[in-house]
Amino acid sequence: MGTDRTEELQIEEKGIKPVDSNNNQAAPLSNVPRGYTDQSRELPRKELGLVFFGLSLVLFMASLDQTIVSVLIPTLGKAFNAPQYIAWVGTSYLLTNTAMQPLYGKLSDIFGRKVAILAAIFFFLLGSLICGAAPTITVLVVGRGIAGVGAGGMISLTMIIISDIVSLRERGKYQGIIGSMFGISAVVGPLLGGVFAEKSSWRWAFYINLPIGVISTIAIFFVLRLPKVVGTRREKLGRIDFLGSFTIVVGIICVLLSTNWGGNEYPWNSVQVIVPYCVGALFLITFLFIEAKVAVEPIVPFRLFRNQSICATYATSFFIGGAFMGAIFFCPLYFQLVMHESATKAGLQLLPLVGGMLVAGIGNGILISKTGRYRPYIWGALVIYVAGAALLSLWDEKSGLDVQIGFLFIVGLGLGGSMQSVV
Template sequence: MIGLCLGSFLAFIDMTIVATALPEIGSQLGAFNEITWVASSYMLTTTALQPLYGKFSDIFGRVPAILFALVVFLVGCAICGAAQNIMTLIIARGLAGIGGAGLISLSLIVVSDIVPLNKRALFLGAFGGVFAISSVIGPLIGGAFTDYVSWRWVFYINLPIGAVTLLVIIFFLRIPQPKGSILIKLRKVDYLGTILLVAGLVFLLLAIIWGGKDYPWNDKRIISFFCVGFALIILFILAEIYVATEPIVPMSLFRYRNISISYINGAFLGLAANGIIFYMPIYFSVALGDSATQAGIKLLPFMLGMVAGITAGGLYINKTGRCREIVWVGSIIATVGAGLLTSLNVNTTIGHVVGYLLIIGVGLGLNHQTMLVIAQSTGKESEVAIITACLNFFNVIGGTLGVAIFSAILNNVLNDRLAHIPGLDLGKLAQDPAAINDMGVSEDARHQFTEAYVKAISSLFIPLIPMMGIKFILALGYQHIPLRTDLKDDEED
């Protein structure tokens, strides 16, 4: 568990640790206009490859797959730390993302291999805690290294932790290997499906990353990327149904009501969590004048709420063997929390904000690992790897979409409100809201700016209310399935 949690920690923290280091990286490498790709390249490969590791670990074995992912991740991080130009750094971040995708999925898969379903929620809850902790301390550690040591240590710090993880996995992780020669295993790989899936996801993710930021949403490049991406995904689905002998994502999984509901709700969960993690610090910075470190600390109630929800859900499942009720309660609490966040204004006290974040954190936490247990209980134990990898994928893609959706809402609301305030340089403010302090505007204009920003951020959370409501309605459709107490499929018992 220690080794697997460390592996997940590395992958999760690498998603956020560079956020506070990007300006310094861009300045030192002389490529400030390209620094967003340092974050985007990691997110691109991590998201696109999530579904693949489940099937690959079935073919080649859990231990070889997780060791491959860890080594690729560490090599990518080492190259990132030594990079002398922005292109090397971007490529190396993409390489690290290839490994990071495996570390997230395979850690959950391995735990699912060695722990029976009726006790699995407690163990899987540890990874929810790792996600919550890494999401908060990532930007804090990144800022500290950048300010006091060097931005290169944002990447180098992964090497000693990764080395410990590697040794723990090599010496302590014992899982039976699939039989057969390497040639037989290579023949099992669905190459056509792999190419179509990765290519389709890359086109869709590039459209999401660029849309509304580098190019307008109605730009022909964005529209073309969406069209090509969706066309490739449709071809992938057809190939999985009619061509592949051992498909990467068996379409038969989606016949299970519980699995389909968990995938949709997993995307909503990722969207909500990422929206809060990325945009609440902006609220703290603009409304309260906090530094990045202070904003990160004030986000702790949300993470503590998630950890509390994950723990409570795991204990309930372990005691009763029931899951559906946890998702129902969590969805209701999350809906209430989203509604409270829409009431944020310049006069909201920090006590109220802490309360709001705790409420929605608990709601999302109750859902976090519970939906995975429900999905796993529906399929056979032999299908656990692909079920887990796909749920992680929908969670990550939901988070990616969430950032794009929230960014579009924020920009639209801000553009409408800031255009009426005299003396503002909207171009500079789009890059950094703190630039308001250097514009020499009147106190009244500064107050109007703060009100506009806070209103825009509170507006971000309005879509979360119906989303969490839909999540609750979908969860009512869950079918109760008794949790297995051993690691064998029913048909083998």
Template sequence: MSTKNESDSTLDIREADSPAPLESATSSVRPLGSEPAIQLSRSHFVLVFIGLALAVLLAAIDQVIVATAIAVIGNEFQNFQMIPWIGTSYLLTSAAVTPVYGKLSDIFGRKPTIIVAIVIFLIGSGISGGAMDMNVLIAGRAIAGIGGGGLMSLVMIVIADMTPLATRGRYQGIIGSVFGFASVIGPFVGGAFTDGLTWRWCFWINFPVGVVALVIIVVFLKAPSGSGTLVERIRRIDTVGFLLMSATTISLLLPIQNGGIKWDWNAPQTIALFVTSGVCLVLFVVYERSYAREPMIPTAVFANRSTILLVICSFLIGSSIFTVISYVPLYFQVVNGATAMQAGISMFPLVIPLTFVIVASGILISYIRRYRFILWIGFALSAIGAGLVSLLDENSNAAQRIGFLLVLGFGGGMLMQTKTIAMQNSVMPQHIGIGTSLVTFGQVMGSALGIAIGGSVLNNKVVSSLASAHIPSDVLDLITQTPIALRMVLQSNPSLLMEAMHAYVQGLQSAFILSIPCAILGLLLSLAVVEWPQQKLADAQSKQGEKV
């Protein structure tokens, strides 16, 4: 039996950057024990896993399902100017709360935190589905974002607590595949609801799925709760840190979402918000380092360079993969005249390999206990895939479209879940929740930035290309804000239709090209990520657990 002093002197091997001490540090590993923190019977494990997968399905599909219903919603409410806020309101609130969910789950426990997140999400969905005007819909989306912002990271945190290190990859890989599949299939489902039923089902569908997930988690998830009374736990919340981080995030996302579209990049409000974001970030860092009693993001999380690099890599994954995923359906709708459902089907060459590879990479990591080379291959294939997709034009054949999307799907699948496994392997055990939230936050911010800049580049390219086409300004505004209306508006003028279609293809190509340097930079940064071989880490933790 180890003494208290011996236990206190243990040091996690991941507090250093160099993997060299791994060979001789088995006696100084912070004790994790050989058993997961959450102990469940096999039947309860399967049920809880299904519930967690449904929670991820909710979060992932809700981010994209409404994309194909936007035009119908704007027409019903006769308010096209507020359409961008349907997505922006969800993005702002979800991005603002994502970093804090990991810490909240440490304070209040995994189970209460994920239950609250699902309930908030369902409340927002109910308000959105029942909205009778655009303002109420936007408010509902903002509320849903507060809940949805934590679901993905919380699910990964709970799975990390449910599974031993050696087999964690395969389970998180399955969850990652659900996220990837839902992210791409969402527009197809949204189109089906909008065309066949009503756009309100894009939000109402969350209730049967969410209630099932909620019941399973409430009944079958037996997780340790946080220590202390409710008042003591509330006092532990880093309120100032949360407000500063939220201000940083929202002040950054607002000009990114509107710059080059509603506002000029050099407009006073754009510059003011960027400056505000920078100032709030500096204040956040100073406060967390010097004044916070229990920081929202402890500086110890960044005790080695790998954690910092993995957050940046997650940002680059979001800005590269999700930019392409967001705009490829638009290519099929503009060039092929595809409906929302048909565009979703055309995405299958990306969806199928993406889903399969996410699962396969998780299983592979569980067996070989290595993950860094998967990041390398994933970024390389993503750069190649984005480059190939940027070559698509109005004359591309089916083989090119399928082949190019396949390459991107394989690359994206290798990255989606591997980054989370790498982060959980790089931080100390007590920081797994915070580390997982950070990589999720990085991906959300990267997606927001990539999609916003891609949209700005696309619109500017279309407007500049059609400037001399003698298109009435109101028609030009319509086809830039609602590209799927292009064929309907210009069908009486075939030559002008072809010119407008070519302008859109050029704009999409420019947006896709932006993803290439992001993927290349991700590859270069991932080369510097230190890999903690999982077999040695698991063995070391198991031996230390036997001593304590």
């Protein structure tokens, strides 16, 4: 990208124009290519506040669910007296969550953002309700799978809707606040998980999603107003890439199953691990062929990858996501296994990380909105994160509280300043 002005961020397709940051009105679209729908509509400030509140709750709920359940895995194994099957609680959620993520964006193009995110919330809450009332480990695993179907769309659709209702120039501020939900849930999740495990019932880890989901659903259902997608139901169904959807879902599930089984239930060189990998690779290659040569409206339009800025952004987002998950999993393990802290206290120990994410995420968003420049802030944040990760590697059983707080705050600055800035 030859310049780093946010006004020039756009999909380089004929007829697709960015939001005009000067008058905060969406620029008119003409000759929109097949497969695109213009659902952008900037909301009045009061309505925007209510919708933004609802979307923040959606993102918080989806990210909280992952962190709170991870702490309760040992407790669930004891509650159902089935430790040999407890890994499937996480596996079923991961499989459906990951498999559904590529589909929700396209479904929202066809049926509308509002319908898509309300459907995602419904499946997530239904799965949470089933998990909370589960009488057996089998029901719990099924419930987690259903919750994963919903969670797969909640995070991505939140980002998509924000881009529809906020001008490009102002988007940095709002996405900075939205991104802080990840950090907050990283602390609140282990903390609540520890409280439920030690002081209450594990079932509340799932029931807690219900009131949050109801509030967010009300805010989105009654306040979010976006242009309707034109076309009959039959025409909309005809636009769905069923073959591509099937191949990518099967491919992802096979690859994740092998990865989950390898070294745990079966040796890495066993037939049970190698065969699903091969089958998954075959389906994913078939998916790429379908997207490139067969699908009329592909889930993954290959034309996007002709833009080097988009490719760089995808790659950066991938590595930042891996860095975030690495920090979130490493730190609680360090506090519990090395420093012998309880699950509740280990959650509290992550507060400096959240503080850094809040400061950098919101601060970078404001700076991007004010200056129209984004690349220097991304570069700076990535350098800070690399330094913070290197410092975390110096932790040992003798590391003091001041070292722990300082290093975590640095990591938080790097993550908070890069995650949403890249989006």
